[in-house]
Amino acid sequence: MADDKSNAAEYWKANVRLIFGCLVVWAFVSYGCAILFRPILAGIPVGGTDLGFWFAQQGSILTFIVLIFFYAWRMNKLDAKFGLGE
Amino acid sequence: MSQFAINLLFVGASFALYIGIAIWARAGSTKDFYVAGGGVHPITNGMATAADWMSAASFISMAGLLASGGYANSTFLMGWTGGFVILAMLLAPYLRKFGKFTVPDFIGDRFYSNTARFVAIVCLIIASVTYVIGQMTGAGVAFSRFLEVSNTWGIWLAALIVFLYAVFGGMKGITYTQVAQYIVLIVAYTIPAVFIAFQLTGNPIPMFGMFSTHTESGVPLLQKLDDVVSALGFQDYTADVDNKLNMVLFTLSLMVGTAGLPHVIIRFFTVPKVSDARWSAGWALVFIALLYLTAPAVGSMARLNLMTTVYPEMAGQVENYEEAAQTPILYEDRPGWFRTWEDTGLITFNDLNNDGRIQFYNDAADYADRGWEGNELTVNNDILVLANPEIANLPGWVIGLIAAGGIAAALSTAAGLLLAISSAISHDLIKTMINPRISEKGEMLAARISMGGAILLATYLGLNPPGFAAQTVALAFGIAGASLFPALMMGIFSTRMNNVGAIAGMLSGLICTLLYIFTYLGWFFIPGTNTLANTPDNWIMGISPLSFGAVGAMINFIVAFAVSSVTARPPQEIRELVESVRYPKGAGVAIDH
Numbered sequence: 001m002a003d004d005k006s007n008a009a010e011y012w013k014a015n016v017r018l019i020f021g022c023l024v025v026w027a028f029v030s031y032g033c034a035i036l037f038r039p040i041l042a043g044i045p046v047g048g049t050d051l052g053f054w055f056a057q058q059g060s061i062l063t064f065i066v067l068i069f070f071y072a073w074r075m076n077k078l079d080a081k082f083g084l085g086e
Numbered sequence: 087m088s089q090f091a092i093n094l095l096f097v098g099a100s101f102a103l104y105i106g107i108a109i110w111a112r113a114g115s116t117k118d119f120y121v122a123g124g125g126v127h128p129i130t131n132g133m134a135t136a137a138d139w140m141s142a143a144s145f146i147s148m149a150g151l152l153a154s155g156g157y158a159n160s161t162f163l164m165g166w167t168g169g170f171v172i173l174a175m176l177l178a179p180y181l182r183k184f185g186k187f188t189v190p191d192f193i194g195d196r197f198y199s200n201t202a203r204f205v206a207i208v209c210l211i212i213a214s215v216t217y218v219i220g221q222m223t224g225a226g227v228a229f230s231r232f233l234e235v236s237n238t239w240g241i242w243l244a245a246l247i248v249f250l251y252a253v254f255g256g257m258k259g260i261t262y263t264q265v266a267q268y269i270v271l272i273v274a275y276t277i278p279a280v281f282i283a284f285q286l287t288g289n290p291i292p293m294f295g296m297f298s299t300h301t302e303s304g305v306p307l308l309q310k311l312d313d314v315v316s317a318l319g320f321q322d323y324t325a326d327v328d329n330k331l332n333m334v335l336f337t338l339s340l341m342v343g344t345a346g347l348p349h350v351i352i353r354f355f356t357v358p359k360v361s362d363a364r365w366s367a368g369w370a371l372v373f374i375a376l377l378y379l380t381a382p383a384v385g386s387m388a389r390l391n392l393m394t395t396v397y398p399e400m401a402g403q404v405e406n407y408e409e410a411a412q413t414p415i416l417y418e419d420r421p422g423w424f425r426t427w428e429d430t431g432l433i434t435f436n437d438l439n440n441d442g443r444i445q446f447y448n449d450a451a452d453y454a455d456r457g458w459e460g461n462e463l464t465v466n467n468d469i470l471v472l473a474n475p476e477i478a479n480l481p482g483w484v485i486g487l488i489a490a491g492g493i494a495a496a497l498s499t500a501a502g503l504l505l506a507i508s509s510a511i512s513h514d515l516i517k518t519m520i521n522p523r524i525s526e527k528g529e530m531l532a533a534r535i536s537m538g539g540a541i542l543l544a545t546y547l548g549l550n551p552p553g554f555a556a557q558t559v560a561l562a563f564g565i566a567g568a569s570l571f572p573a574l575m576m577g578i579f580s581t582r583m584n585n586v587g588a589i590a591g592m593l594s595g596l597i598c599t600l601l602y603i604f605t606y607l608g609w610f611f612i613p614g615t616n617t618l619a620n621t622p623d624n625w626i627m628g629i630s631p632l633s634f635g636a637v638g639a640m641i642n643f644i645v646a647f648a649v650s651s652v653t654a655r656p657p658q659e660i661r662e663l664v665e666s667v668r669y670p671k672g673a674g675v676a677i678d679h
C-alpha cells in the first residue's frame with residue numbers, strides 16, 4: 001500500500017513537471033512571440049509582414065496542436081512506466 | 087434551377103441526414119443520454135467537439151472580426167484554440183477518470199457540498215443560456231437570408247430540428263449529428279476560401295496564400311492590404327497594438343473561459359478511456375484548426391476584395407494609391423452580390439457628396455481635399471463569409487453549401503449547450519439534490535422535459551433577444567473562466583482545497599467579474615445604467631470588461647487558497663478521491679451512481 005502511494009505520488013510529480021514544461025511553451029508562443037515580443041521580432045520578415053503576426057494568426061495554433069499530442073504521447077509512456085494505465 | 091431551390095435542396099438534405107442519424111442513434115439509458123454510452127472513439131469525439139465548439143460566431147463572425155480588426159483581433163484565434171491546451175492538460179483526463187456525467191457532479195462531490203453544487207449549476211445555466219441565444223439568432227439570420235423565410239420562422243425551424251434530434255437522441259444523437267455537421271461546415275467554409283486564395287495569389291491553400299504574393303500587383307498580399315487600407319485612412323491591417331496588457335488578459339480570458347465551458351468539458355466524458363480524453367483533445371484542436379487557420383486568410387482576402395471592389399484601380403497599383411483613391415466605382419456599377427446584400431440591410435450606401443460614387447474610408451480621417459464629405463458605405467462584418475462565394479463568382483451550389491454550413495455551425499453548438507443545461511437540471515438538480523430516489527425512467531423523462539423546456543426558452547430569447555445579446559461573449563466566458571475553471575482545477579491539483587474555500591473562491595470570482603462588467607456595460611445589461619462610460623480611459627489599468635475574466639479567475643484562486651488555509655482540512659475520503667482522479671488506473675470500472 002505504502003509502495004502504491006509513493007508510486008502514485010512520483011507519477012503525479014512527473015505529470016506536473018510535464019504540464020509545466022508544456023505550459024511554458026504554450027505561453028511563450030502566444031503571450032510571448034505573438035504579443036509581448038512582437039516588437040523584438042519585427043525585424044524578421046514573413047510574407048509581407050513580421051514573425052510576430054505569423055505567430056498570432058497561425059504559429060501559435062500549430063504549436064498548440066503539437067503540444068497536446070506531445071503531452072498525450074508522453075503521458076501514455078508515464079502510465080505504462082508507473083503501471084498506472086488502464 | 088433557381089438559387090432558392092438549390093439552397094433548399096442543400097439545407098433540406100442536411101436536415102434529413104441529421105434526423106436520420108438521430109433515429110439510428112436513439113438514447114436507451116441515462117448513460118446514453120448524458121455521455122453517449124461512454125463508448126465514442128477519440129477521433130469521432132474530436133470531430134464532434136470541434137462542431138460543438140465552433141458556433142455561429144466562429145463560422146460567420148470570426149473572419150469578419152479579423153477583416154475589420156486585423157492583428158488586434160488575433161486574440162480570438164489564440165484564445166479560442168489555446169483553451170484546448172489547458173483543457174487537455176489540466177481538466178479533461180481527470181474529469182473523465184472521475185467518471186460521472188456533469189460538471190456540477192464533480193464540483194458537488196469533490197467539495198462535499200450541495201452549496202458548491204448549486205453555485206456550479208447556476209453558473210452553468212447562466213453561461214450556457216446566454217451562449218445559446220447567439221446560436222438561435224445566428225441560425226435565424228442564415229435561414230432568412232438563404233431560404234427567404236422570415237427571421238421568426240427561421241428560428242422556429244431551427245428549434246424544431248434541434249428538438250427532434252436532441253430530445254430523442256440525447257448525447258448519443260448529438261454526438262453523431264455533430265460529426266455530420268462538422269463535415270458540412272468545414273467543406274462549406276473551405277471551398278470558397280480555396281477559390282478566393284487561388285484567384286488572389288495563385289496558391290490554392292488559404293493559410294499559405296495569405297502569406298504569399300498578390301498576383302495582380304506582385305506585392306505580398308498583407309503588404310498590399312496595409313497599403314490599400316492606409317491610403318483610405320484606416321489603421322494598417324498588421325499594425326501592432328499599444329495596450330499589450332489588455333491584449334494578454336483578453337486572450338487569457340478567452341482561454342480559461344474555453345476550458346471552463348461545460349458543454350465542451352462534457353464531450354470528454356463520452357470517450358472510453360482516460361488516455362482517449364487526452365488524444366481526443368488533440369484531435370478536436372486539429373479539426374478546429376482546419377477552420378481557424380483558414381479564417382485569417384478569409385478575413386484578409388475578403389477585406390482586400392471588398393476594398394478593390396469599391397476602388398478597382400487600387401488592385402493593380404504598386405504605389406499611386408492616392409490617385410487610385412480618387413476614382414471609386416459608380417454606385418450604379420456595383421456588382422450583383424452588393425445588390426443582394428443591400429436588400430438585407432447589411433450593406434448600406436448614402437451618397438453624401440452626391441457624386442454618384444461610393445466613397446468608402448475611415449470617417450476619422452479628413453479627406454475634404456479629395457471632395458469627400460464623409461464615409462458613404464457601411465458593411466456589416468458578418469456578411470463577409472456568407473457573401474464570399476458570390477464575391478468570388480462561384481457557382482450556385484457553393485452558396486447552397488454555405489447556407490447549410492452556417493446552419494450546421496449554429497445547430498451543433500446549440501444542441502451541445504442544450505444538453506449541458508438539461509443534464510444540469512435533470513441530473514444535478516432533480517436526481518442529486520431534490521429526489522435521489524427517482525427511477526432511471528423518471529430521470530430520462532425529466533432530462534427530455536428539461537431539454538424541451540430549454541429549447542423553448544432559447545427560442546423565446548432568440549425571438550426577443552435581450553438588449554445584452556451582443557455582450558454575451560463577455561458574460562459566458564467571464565462566468566466560465568472566473569468561477570468554473572478555477573474550481574475544477576483546484577479540485578484536481580490541490581488535496582488541501584476544502585468546501586468553504588472553493589465556494590468563497592467561486593463566488594468572489596463570479597461577483598467581481600460581474601461587478602466589473604456591469605460597471606461599464608450597464609447593471610444587468612440594462613442600457614444607460616452603466617456607472618462609468620465604457621472607454622479605455624475609465625478602465626482600471628486599461629483592462630476592458632471583456633478581458634476581466636482572467637482577473638476574476640486570479641481573484642478566485644487567491645480567495646480560495648486564503649480561506650481554505652484557515653479552515654478545516656477536507657476529510658480523508660475526499661483526499662483519496664482527489665488522488666484517485668490523478669491516475670488513469672481503474673477508470674474502466676468507474677460506476678454510475
